[in-house]
Amino acid sequence: MELEERYRRVLQSVIDSYIATGIPIGSHVLARRYDFGLSSATLRNIMAELEEMGYLTHPHTSAGRIPTDWGYRYYIDTLISIHNETDDIEDHLRQTPPPHSGDLHELMAEASQFLAALSHCAAVVIAPSEPEGRYRHVEFVRLRGRQVLIIFVTSTGIVQNKLIELDESIQQHDLNTFSVYLDEELVHHSLSEIRQRLVEKMNEEKRLFMRLMEQTYRASQEVQERDVEKVYIGGASQILENPEFANVDKMRSLFKALEDKYKLLKLLDRSVAAEGIKVFIGSENPYFEMQGCSLVVSSYKAGESIIGTLGVIGPTRMKYRQVIQVVDYTAKLVSKLLDERFQKGIKR
């Protein structure tokens, strides 16, 4: 349903004001602060109608209006205009060192810190999953006695290692032979293909290598499964800055939610498919602990394909304009850094 121009302007002003100050705004103040050329009485009528339509509400009879989740939704979808506030960000940028490429792990951690610092909210970054990853190399290192370390490398440089214990001792020399053999068999295949392959091979091979084979299989699985380690959280304490979390109960449940990385993963992964920024407001979030919070999420890419997500968790009353910009900026930054890191010589 399209709102009349005047109604839209009022709604926008109310939300702008509430986001800025955090206190409900009444007709008087609204008339004074923004000049609509309308009296407070008229605004009162308009606001009453907006309330009836479900965009606004007020905490009690003699209080000003605040937006409902629905109101925020409308605000985000149609009212917000990300006009040239880029300068606004760039001010902060100058103070916050952006993440620099390097180890993937570091990059993700730094990105989450960066995002948190700029947004003044808790930031969550999900590291790239490896659907594109291909087998590159496997290495067996004999440590002591019968302990063998399996090191599994994908073409994107992800290293997964796993310590196993064999039933009997084995020479490093034999391990090397086996490694070379596997390299030849598996190189350039996708992770799912090699798992298939390993299963086939396991049926043919001699007993001693069986366990090695089996564990290599496991390791290749774990590259994709070690999900919770992929979640990077930055600046969780930032959300304490917001007065709306003075309520200790609310806060506790939020922190609990932040600790549950698996849930976070699912929460953010919902949007991994789509490009661009998504905003989930208050009750739109699936987990009840998130009531009163909003998510601003974006996916990031390497090359052309979307490979991960990052976003921000903050109070429903957050500075959407700014946060949306920051999330967008960070997503693009991370994409760029990953490009530099992985894509450079991809023509293989």
Added chain:
Amino acid sequence: MELEERYRRVLQSVIDSYIATGIPIGSHVLARRYDFGLSSATLRNIMAELEEMGYLTHPHTSAGRIPTDWGYRYYIDTLISIHNETDDIEDHLRQTPPPHSGDLHELMAEASQFLAALSHCAAVVIAPSEPEGRYRHVEFVRLRGRQVLIIFVTSTGIVQNKLIELDESIQQHDLNTFSVYLDEELVHHSLSEIRQRLVEKMNEEKRLFMRLMEQTYRASQEVQERDVEKVYIGGASQILENPEFANVDKMRSLFKALEDKYKLLKLLDRSVAAEGIKVFIGSENPYFEMQGCSLVVSSYKAGESIIGTLGVIGPTRMKYRQVIQVVDYTAKLVSKLLDERFQKGIKR
């Protein structure tokens, strides 16, 4: 200074009571709840003296007594008796799955969760440092173009990897040669020794390997330097359960402190040298953000040598008896698991 028996009993009861209930205790209630065979008036006198001596204080004139940090200190040092409350722990144990050995990283993460769950406080675990670690193997894997992944393995199974970009392309074959060469040169030397060695070698070697050498050097350094990754925090939200952190400011600063892993590292590492349990009460902590908090810390071992620390951060008013037991238990558990993992065939 030794306290008279009666004074000690009173002090102990006051602290016990305050720890249990969280409310200041007055002479009347004290006389009623514990039977000293003394009237409230006498207790009043005793408490007044204990206050003069610095063990107790009261928040305002007409309130009951609460312990000072000094009082807690005395309590910990001489009053607390860890009598058979082990059963008490074991109750919880049955509900909390203990960490199981496996990947070192997982073990540490699980240990921090475990400790947090049992102690109802935030738990911090510092992963083993590697002063004992010896060079085991280095592997170079060519990824794409001029990208080379350096994988560095120590004798304890720690794997450190590092992605570098060379000035010119190099064949996997040459990398292998170099790897074999380094293995021969460096095996069984301690990390500091090999750094020394690498520096020497760098002066002799041909240009192309220079950069590899240099980066290998770096990697060996980083095994010991990647400190912040060694800090595992579990159950930070637990501290919100405590009423004393209703004060939002206090809480915020505490959370900030928990996010600063580097600080945590330094904080806990102070006790790494000593064996057994250490308790740092309130103002004894070096960081002002920790005012109102206590630490209970223990080191853990692998074999005979102390290699890491773990502990708990909670409010000054914590259940020391229980927490001390839990920390002790966890430290021993971790030691045991590490033993199983590393020491099995150490007779080398």
Added chain:
DNA sequence: TATTAGCACTCTATTGCTATGAGTGCTAAT
């Protein structure tokens, strides 16, 4: 007909006041 001024009404937040009671410290009696 849309807008506005005016007014009665509602509800919160603040303030000041007054018990209430838990607890102390001191003194004198035991």
Added chain:
DNA sequence: ATTAGCACTCATAGCAATAGAGTGCTAATA
């Protein structure tokens, strides 16, 4: 040395009065 008794302190809860922000409605106005 211990205790009973008493005056005193101070946080807390409850209560009433007030101020102020804001609404909704009605009647006047352009």
